[in-house]
Structures are given as C-alpha cells and as structure tokens.
Amino acid sequence: MSRSVLVSGGCGFIGSHLVDRLLLRADLGKLVVVDNLWTGVQQNIEHINDPRLSLEVQDAESFASHQRFDEIMHLASPASPSWYMREPVRTIKANIGGALNLLTLLKPGGRFCFTSTSEVYGDPLVSPQPESYRGSVDCIGPRSSYDESKRCTEALLFESQRISGLDVRVARLFNTYGPRTRIDDGRAISNFISQALTTGILTVYGDGLQSRSWGYVEDIVDGLERFFWRDNISYRGTLNIGNDCEVSVLEIANFVCSLVPGSRVEHHPPAPQDPTNRCPDLTLARRVLPDWGAKVSYQEGVRLTLEWFREQVSEWRSANMESSAVPAMRPVSGA
Amino acid sequence: MSRSVLVSGGCGFIGSHLVDRLLLRADLGKLVVVDNLWTGVQQNIEHINDPRLSLEVQDAESFASHQRFDEIMHLASPASPSWYMREPVRTIKANIGGALNLLTLLKPGGRFCFTSTSEVYGDPLVSPQPESYRGSVDCIGPRSSYDESKRCTEALLFESQRISGLDVRVARLFNTYGPRTRIDDGRAISNFISQALTTGILTVYGDGLQSRSWGYVEDIVDGLERFFWRDNISYRGTLNIGNDCEVSVLEIANFVCSLVPGSRVEHHPPAPQDPTNRCPDLTLARRVLPDWGAKVSYQEGVRLTLEWFREQVSEWRSANMESSAVPAMRPVSGA
Secondary structure: OOEEEEEEOOOOHHHHHHHHHHOOOOOEEEEEEEOOOOOOOHHHHOOOOOOOEEEEOOOOOOOOOOOOEEEEEEOOOOOOHHHHOOOHHHHHHHHHHHHHHHHOOEEEEEEEEEEEEHHHHEOOOOOOEOOOOOOEOOOOOOOHHHHHHHHHHHHHHHHHHHHHOOEEEEEEEOOEEOOOOOOOOOOHHHHHHHHHHOOOEEEEEOOOOOEEEOEEHHHHHHHHHHHHHHOOOOOOOEEEEOOOOEEEHHHHHHHHHHHOOOOEEEEEOOOOOOOOOOOEOOHHHHHHOOOOOOOOOHHHHHHHHHHHHHHHHHHHHHHOOOOOOOHHHOOOOOO | OOEEEEEEOOOOHHHHHHHHHHOOOOOEEEEEEEOOOOOOOHHHHOOOOOOOEEEEOOOOOOOOOOOOEEEEEEOOOOOOHHHHOOOHHHHHHHHHHHHHHHHOOEEEEEEEEEEEEHHHHEOOOOOOEOOOOOOEOOOOOOOHHHHHHHHHHHHHHHHHHHHHOOEEEEEEEOOEEOOOOOOOOOOHHHHHHHHHHOOOEEEEEOOOOOEEEOEEHHHHHHHHHHHHHHOOOOOOOEEEEOOOOEEEHHHHHHHHHHHOOOOEEEEEOOOOOOOOOOOEOOHHHHHHOOOOOOOOOHHHHHHHHHHHHHHHHHHHHHHOOOOOOOHHHOOOOOO
16 A cells, blocks of 8 residues: 655655655555755755655645645754754744644644654753653743644644544654754754864853763664554553763864864853763563664764765855855854 | 733633633733643533633643733643543644644744743752752653653744744643542542542552642632732743642551542552652742742641542432443543
8 A cells, every 4th residue: 555644844854864765665555744944954955856746835834735644743943052043933833733634634644753852851850851740841941842743743643642643643752963964953963973074163051061962863763663654563652762871072072183183072061951871761662662762872973974074165165165154153052 | 901811721620710810900802722631621611601701612732812921831741641541642732833833823022931840950960859850751751742742842932032032931830629620631630539529449559659739729729810910020931830748658648548538549550751759949939929828738628629529429420320430440641
C-alpha cells in the first residue's frame, strides 16, 4: 500500500534529514513538505530529485488541502531560543495551531508524529530526566512560548489519543546539532563553529559550565525514523531521544577553538533562564528502540559539522564578495 | 471616556458575576458578552436589563467583529474536570484559540484580562503555592487539556507583554463556588448540594481528606474587579485569587449533610490525578489588593449556595413534572 506523508517543517534542520530518510521508504507514494521558510531553508531539500516530493510554502497552522494523509509529522517550529524569543506568538501558533490544523488533514486511523522537546522539563531539578518527570518550566518566562506550546501540543495529542484513539508518536528531542543548522541559528555548537570561521571569537554565556547532551543529527534521526515508522512499536507515550553523554558548553567551545587556529573564547553574561543541565534518561528509549543510541562522539560530530559549515561560509563569501561578515553575528542567547 | 468591554464566557458561573460588576461601572459604554453556551447558560444574565449589554452566541476562538475593544476579559473555558475531560480539544481551542482571536479585537493600548487557574500548579509539591512556583503538571495526563492550555495562554500573554508591551492582567483562580454554578457542574460543593437535594447520596472521591481552599464567588469576583479595572495597579505579573483557608472535601460533604436531613456520604474510588492539596499563597494578593480577602466562611457560603440550588431544583422539578431526576447525576470526577 502506497503511503501519503506530510512533514511540516521539512525544510528545517531536523525536518530535512527526516525527509531524506522518508524518501528511502519503498512504501512511500507521496511526500508533501509544508514549510513557511521562517527558520527552514529550501536549500536543505534542493539536493532531492524525487517525483514523490512536493513543497508547499505555507504556515502549518493554515495549510489547507483536499488531500488526506496516512502519516503526518509535525516539526514546524523554531527551536533556537534566539529565534522563538523574537517571535513568541508565531511560535505558539506554529506548534499548537499547526497541530490543530494538521490533525484535520489526517486520514481516519492515520498516525500523527510530533517532535517535542527536552524543554518540557524546563530547568530540571532531576537529572537525568525520565519521561515521567513533570518538569520545572516558568510558564510566563522568556522561553515559555516554546516550552509551553510544546507541552500544550503534547496535551492535545495525548488527549486525542485518550478520547478518540489517535495513533500518536511524540519524541522529546534533546539538543541536536549537525549539518544544515542555520549559520545564524544561535545555539551553541553551530554558533561556536560559525564564529570560529568568521570573527574567531566564540561567545560563551555565563561560565560555560552548564552541561548539555549533544546529539548528532544522524543519530537523532535514526531514533526518529525507528520510532515514527520503521519499528513495530506498541508503546504509546512520549519518548526521550537524545545523547545521554553530558558535555559542558565550555568544553565544546574549547574543542572548536582547537580545530580552528586563531579562534578564542569570550565570556558573556548568562542567557535568561538558560537551564543548568539537561540530560535524557534513555531507559525507556533503549527498551522501545533496542540497540539504538547516539554513536557519534562530539569530537567526530563537531568535525563533520565544521566541514559542512566551512563550505557554507565559503559559498556565502563567494556570493557576497563585497563583505566578509556572515549573518551569524546577530545576538544569540544560550543553547 | 466611555469604555467598550468584551467578556468571553460571560454567561458562565464566574463570568456572569463579573458582568454584573461591570455594569455598575459609570464609564462603561458597551459590554459585549461572547459565549457559545457550552457550559454557560443564558439564564445567568437574563436578570439584566441594560441597553449597554449584548450577547453574541459564538465561540471565543472564531468570534469576528469590526468593533475593537478597550478591555477584553477572557473567561471562556469549562472549569470542571468532568466537562473539560470530555472535550479536551475544544477546551484547548477555547483557551488559546480564544486568546489568540480576541487579541486581534483589542484596541492598541487596550487591556487584556485572563482568568487562569490554580491548576497551573498541578499536584503541588509546595503549599501554599506562591505565584513563583513552577508547578507539577503532568502535561500528558487526563487534566492536561485544561492545565496546559491555561499555562500556554499565560505564556502567550506574558510574551506579548514582553514583546509589544501588552497591558495584561492574569488572575490564577482557586476553587470557587456559589450561586450560578451549573447543577451538573460536577465539582465538589455544587455536586454535594445538588446530590443532597436530589438523591441524598453525596459522592466523595477517595477518602475525602484532599483539601481545597473554597472561595465564595462574591469574594473572588471582588478580587477580580479590583485587579482587572477598579484599583490602579502597577504590578504586571500573575496573581493568585482565592481563599487560603483549607478545608477537606469530606468536611464540606459532612456540613452539607448536616443542612439537608436524610442525606449521607458515600465514598467512591479517587478521581484521576486529583490534587491532594491546593491553597493559594496570598502574600502578593494582599500587597497588590490591600484589604482584599475571602470574607465569607464556607458555612455561610454553602448556606447561600444551597438556598440558590433549592430554587433551581424546585424550578427544574416544576418544569419537568414527569421526572424528579435532575441532571446532576452524570458521573463526575473530583474538585
């Protein structure tokens, strides 16, 4: 049976990698990407030449279609604080408005997949964070548009599961990095790399001892692929997907400096409500997705990402000969 | 200057009391109530004969108007678990969709007031709960449609305040009871009273030792009135409004039994995720609203509510002579 799939946010960083994986499916008949190109870029899927794929440049919350889909994967949302903090209302609309609208495009019995976030745990008082942890989110704080709209979209989906038996897959993604991150994304690894390649000054917020579990995008998308369609899964709750090896922001910055001669770290005041730690408890993930785990070390992942960013910066420079300033330099805030 | 005000949910229990107070304002030129009569009833405002008042029977999330308002008070939402747990998607739409839509009807520089809830604290690990407490909400639990959509609406409003200077007033209401609660509302006090007056059997979920702070509606609406328009307030955060005198569910049930001869308590299994306690920390409320506080004891409040319910039941019976069963008997769950 040929399957029709919709991916919102399919031109984004993680979305475009997921699109690559989806097109490897023999049972996929049609893949519609809905993306308003707010943080996503069309270039992320330009390498694809597949008649099954089409792009609709529209908001997830207002996309209309006569088609109905077997599977919908809702990834449309900025994920970087420096992006969602600038447009919080739009962020809330993308997440909840997007889910409410896309649910109307799902065939009866279809599957709805959603990329939630470790931000539902806020600044956690428990580490590592199991799925059952209720979180410590300031619901009126500067990160609340993202955190609360992800939480509320989870509520919407699981309540729909409870009331009408909706087939729901909700992954809580932890920090993810890798090729196709925007140069001006603003989160730590991509920021350090683009800064190293341009100004040479890596901005670390606070002392840099706040830790993160950095997941390389291929590892993360492996997990998503298995959870969303490849494995036969009976588990119906939320699932943490991330790397559980914690590394401090400063260690990453120093490692990037070691790869780019002449670059150095500069400390800036802490970002507002930047969590002090974030690490997935993967007990459940290991049970639901046997043998899955993050396999790429941060050293390897950062090298691969650096390589990709070098190409981007060099392309950008040759396209903009008059200036060597790349757009990564806007103020950013936290990982 | 004559002010135009919109109240969503103005036919509801608290909404209709707020409408009464608004109509006492000399500066009020026009009052539009938007209510889809899902849990509100038109009867709650039928006693009003004031040319300034008009009712639009519509959803808050889709109400359209060419008018723009000086003040919007967004109360549209079911508040009883037995109601919102039956229609969680609609509950989410009413809260967030309602706020997003109504914001477009606010005049530049206008004020947006929202009745949030103590449910944002979930099953609290801290008691009493100050506004700064981040809460313990299961964002995929059976109460999540209400809890999370209230949290996310708070996020929306405070992010709008941060980004565009929106004048926001957000009250976190604790348990409220009194005249104009639906007979089939399903929350503890009204339920006990309507049960006492009909079947004579008061259903207490669990051991009944879970405590609540019961606020009589006139006291609560006093607080809202002062916070939303009467006092000149510079404080711009969320504000707890409730009674901080904790009384157990069982004590209320026993008191109702003492007023209605022949009635008795029957214990049922606990309601899902019924919080074990809920009590406002009113430190901030006392500073922001000097001399405000709950003045009506539960004994007095329950008597007043019982009196009102007696009239309702008797009216209902004379209108439905063929049966003495009033609609309070549907399964309910928790306070």
